[in-house]
Amino acid sequence: MKVLFVCLGNICRSPLAEAIFKTKAKKIGLSDTFFADSCGTANYHIGDSPDQRTLKNARKNGVEIAHIGRQIAKKDLTEFDRIFAMDRFNLEAILRLAESATERSKVKLIRDFDPIETGDVPDPYHGNEADFQEVFSILDRTIDNLMMNLIK
Ligand code: 4NP
Numbered sequence: 001m002k003v004l005f006v007c008l009g010n011i012c013r014s015p016l017a018e019a020i021f022k023t024k025a026k027k028i029g030l031s032d033t034f035f036a037d038s039c040g041t042a043n044y045h046i047g048d049s050p051d052q053r054t055l056k057n058a059r060k061n062g063v064e065i066a067h068i069g070r071q072i073a074k075k076d077l078t079e080f081d082r083i084f085a086m087d088r089f090n091l092e093a094i095l096r097l098a099e100s101a102t103e104r105s106k107v108k109l110i111r112d113f114d115p116i117e118t119g120d121v122p123d124p125y126h127g128n129e130a131d132f133q134e135v136f137s138i139l140d141r142t143i144d145n146l147m148m149n150l151i152k
Pocket of ligand 1: 008009010011
């Protein structure tokens with residue numbers, strides 16, 4: 001199963017979601033079941049490494065990120081089975097690229113799987129360490145639930 005995580009810049013939230021997902025899949029022996037990737041709807045950070053604050057916060061939480069920024073393309077909607085947007089703005093941007101009901105049905109807000117509170121994963125780009133940690137906590141619990149949902 002191919003799973004894609006999408007934010008705006010592809011340097012903070014979605015590369016973290018991808019790395020958390022891969023770390024959890026590995027922990028439960030399902031690395032070969034899933035292919036996970038991430039991208040941004042914007043073109044600002046194509047070719048860039050993730051934000052240093054995201055890398056540092058992820059490492060503090062036991063997650064290593066290996067990703068280079070890329071922008072979403074129409075073919076992602078055909079190639080991936082499930083596409084998870086970090087917020088409603090990016091959900092709408094992804095849906096504008098969809099060309100069929102099948103493609104549209106693959107796209108969901110990631111926090112639809114948050115067991116505590118639904119909505120957007122807040123953009124931490126202009127925030128501080130507490131904001132990066134909040135993003136980590138949201139994604140950590142949400143991806144636990146998401147993965148259970150994908151394998152059941
Ligand atoms: P991300 O965060 O969408 O979680 O990667 C952002 C990164 C960069 C910018 C905005 C959000 N930016 O405006 O450059």
